Amino acid sequence: MDENPENERAEVDRLERQIEELSKLVPNDNTAGELERMRRRLERLRKEIYSKLTPWQRVQLARHSQRPVVPDFIDLIFEDFTELHGDRRFEDDPAMVGGMARFHGEPCVVIGTHKGKDTKQKLQRNFGMPKPEGYRKALRLMKLAEKFSRPIFTLIDTTGAYPGIGAEERGQAEAIACNLREMARLQVPIIVTITGEGGSGGALGIGVGDRVLMLEHAYYSVISPEGCAAILWKDQSQVEEAATALKLTAMDLRGFQIIDEVVPEPGGGAHAAPKAAAAQLDECLKRSLAALKGLPIRKLLEGRYQRFRSLGSVIEAATGTNTA
Amino acid sequence: MAWFKKGKTPIVPIGDRTVRTEGLWSKCEECKQAIWKKDLESSLGVCPQCGFHFRISARERLSQLYDEGVFQEYDDHLASNDPLNFVDKKPYHKRLQQMHAATGLRDALVSAEGKLNGKPVLICAMEPAFISGSMGSVMGEMITRAIERALERRCPVVIVSCSGGARMQEGALSLVQMAKISAALARLDEARIPYVSVLTDPTTGGVTASFAMLGDLNIAEPGALIGFAGPRVIEQTIRQKLPEGFQKSEFLLAHGMLDAIVDRRQLRDYLANALSFCGH
Numbered sequence: 350m351d352e353n354p355e356n357e358r359a360e361v362d363r364l365e366r367q368i369e370e371l372s373k374l375v376p377n378d379n380t381a382g383e384l385e386r387m388r389r390r391l392e393r394l395r396k397e398i399y400s401k402l403t404p405w406q407r408v409q410l411a412r413h414s415q416r417p418v419v420p421d422f423i424d425l426i427f428e429d430f431t432e433l434h435g436d437r438r439f440e441d442d443p444a445m446v447g448g449m450a451r452f453h454g455e456p457c458v459v460i461g462t463h464k465g466k467d468t469k470q471k472l473q474r475n476f477g478m479p480k481p482e483g484y485r486k487a488l489r490l491m492k493l494a495e496k497f498s499r500p501i502f503t504l505i506d507t508t509g510a511y512p513g514i515g516a517e518e519r520g521q522a523e524a525i526a527c528n529l530r531e532m533a534r535l536q537v538p539i540i541v542t543i544t545g546e547g548g549s550g551g552a553l554g555i556g557v558g559d560r561v562l563m564l565e566h567a568y569y570s571v572i573s574p575e576g577c578a579a580i581l582w583k584d585q586s587q588v589e590e591a592a593t594a595l596k597l598t599a600m601d602l603r604g605f606q607i608i609d610e611v612v613p614e615p616g617g618g619a620h621a622a623p624k625a626a627a628a629q630l631d632e633c634l635k636r637s638l639a640a641l642k643g644l645p646i647r648k649l650l651e652g653r654y655q656r657f658r659s660l661g662s663v664i665e666a667a668t669g670t671n672t673a
Numbered sequence: 674m675a676w677f678k679k680g681k682t683p684i685v686p687i688g689d690r691t692v693r694t695e696g697l698w699s700k701c702e703e704c705k706q707a708i709w710k711k712d713l714e715s716s717l718g719v720c721p722q723c724g725f726h727f728r729i730s731a732r733e734r735l736s737q738l739y740d741e742g743v744f745q746e747y748d749d750h751l752a753s754n755d756p757l758n759f760v761d762k763k764p765y766h767k768r769l770q771q772m773h774a775a776t777g778l779r780d781a782l783v784s785a786e787g788k789l790n791g792k793p794v795l796i797c798a799m800e801p802a803f804i805s806g807s808m809g810s811v812m813g814e815m816i817t818r819a820i821e822r823a824l825e826r827r828c829p830v831v832i833v834s835c836s837g838g839a840r841m842q843e844g845a846l847s848l849v850q851m852a853k854i855s856a857a858l859a860r861l862d863e864a865r866i867p868y869v870s871v872l873t874d875p876t877t878g879g880v881t882a883s884f885a886m887l888g889d890l891n892i893a894e895p896g897a898l899i900g901f902a903g904p905r906v907i908e909q910t911i912r913q914k915l916p917e918g919f920q921k922s923e924f925l926l927a928h929g930m931l932d933a934i935v936d937r938r939q940l941r942d943y944l945a946n947a948l949s950f951c952g953h
Contacts, residue, residue, distance in 0.1 A: 512902030522881035533856035581761035661810035662756035
């Protein structure tokens with residue numbers, strides 16, 4: 350394998366062209382075999398390239414304009430999705446979608462952030478940045494799930510909670526805080542997936558659950574690399590450094606146990622093959638739900654508590670008095 | 674001739690005659706009045722002229738609230754082990770060492786137990802001088818332990834927040850402390866043990882968006898900056914100037930986010946009364 354990434358990319362281009370040309374020819378045994386070999390080589394090459402991405406490149410992939418958005422995953426994984434609107438307090442937040450659905454036939458509630466695909470949609474969806482109403486709607490739907498003993502799936506892809514005047518006036522912080530406390534004690538299984546961007550408190554606001562999954566090229570961070578570079582380096586151009594320092598990739602977070610499982614993406618990333626990406630996620634969700642479904646509620650809640658209770662990294666300093 | 678001619682010798686001051694006032698006087702940031710430090714101390718760090726609340730250290734806060742200023746500290750041996758090996762302009766572990774030297778604390782929180790009006794209370798107070806009171810794993814662990822201690826002993830909890838939010842240098846590990854503490858608070862809530870959140874200047878980010886807003890009572894000191902996003906971030910996002918008094922305690926009270934604004938000089942009595950209402 351060539352070590353120079355530019356050469357690798359050129360090779361991918363060459364293979365793609367050749368595959369295209371070959372597949373235009375009248376198929377015969379000769380070309381079919383050749384084609385298959387080339388396809389395999391292309392897939393291997395893509396995997397190779399994508400496994401070597403830097404954290405900043407992964408952030409860019411997570412934000413890729415062609416990356417499937419949450420409603421794409423809902424369409425591809427769940428059946429009979431029926432959207433439910435509004436927080437019953439102020440308004441309906443288009444940046445947060447949720448509703449009833451079926452997961453392999455079983456009724457469930459699915460909730461997620463919605464970034465929008467084209468400019469018009471993005472504006473309407475506020476670029477997937479929820480306001481307090483979004484978090485309150487999410488909680489309302491989760492309580493609905495609890496009332497009728499349905500599992501909850503949340504899908505996260507957001508830059509963060511919206512920082513605006515109205516959002517502050519109506520208690521952005523309180524809305525997120527409330528979700529954190531309530532999600533810790535909801536008496537049904539909750540499976541969280543970070544599919545793209547996991548932007549800080551805005552992501553965590555629907556991110557407390559029994560299992561937290563994360564797509565291979567998604568990121569999850571306390572602050573955006575741009576924000577971190579601006580504050581700590583006082584220089585926006587240090588964004589690559591910041592992305593690396595923050596340890597925000599799925600692999601890093603698996604190491605800290607913040608993530609239970611990394612969901613592999615097809616070679617070339619989820620945007621190259623949305624269906625394959627959704628199928629992978631579907632597989633992981635099915636397995637996670639199966640593991641949780643049989644558990645008595647007490648055990649489920651104790652497990653969820655201990656899962657978050659154990660997160661963090663501290664040392665007991667040698668000196669100083671331990672009075673605990 | 675020239676009987677009265679002046680000598681040319683310049684006037685030389687005798688010794689060092691600068692008057693040293695630093696350490697004795699403070700200047701109020703609000704009304705610019707010079708205040709004798711002893712006066713400021715006896716008014717609990719509140720300007721006697723205009724009522725401006727100065728930021729105070731965690732230990733000062735605790736000695737103001739506990740009877741005779743007596744309290745016992747918990748978990749003061751916990752320290753961050755720099756899990757990310759974070760380096761920005763300065764390595765994080767160096768920053769921690771410097772902060773330890775400057776404040777005498779290992780992280781931005783003091784967790785304590787003592788008596789308030791004769792009744793036992795667990796109080797956690799944040800240290801603004803320690804990396805802006807930011808919350809990392811240590812603060813998360815200390816607060817969670819305090820809440821679990823409260824559950825064991827059925828003892829009320831007060832958390833005095835003063836923080837810029839989650840600590841960037843510990844990445845997502847800081848972020849998830851919000852969930853960890855909130856989960857512990859859910860248990861405290863179910864056990865019907867009172868928790869009062871006191872928000873002081875400033876309380877922003879992940880601290881506000883978790884335990885600081887989850888008190889049975891949320892009370893704030895006057896004029897404190899309280900919010901989810903910082904004012905600069907909001908200004909950059911919406912590209913307009915923010916209204917006067919935006920995100921101040923009074924603004925939050927008007928928008929229904931706080932139970933009350935309490936002057937620091939009345940805080941002790943207020944807490945004693947509130948906790949007695951809750952049966953403690």
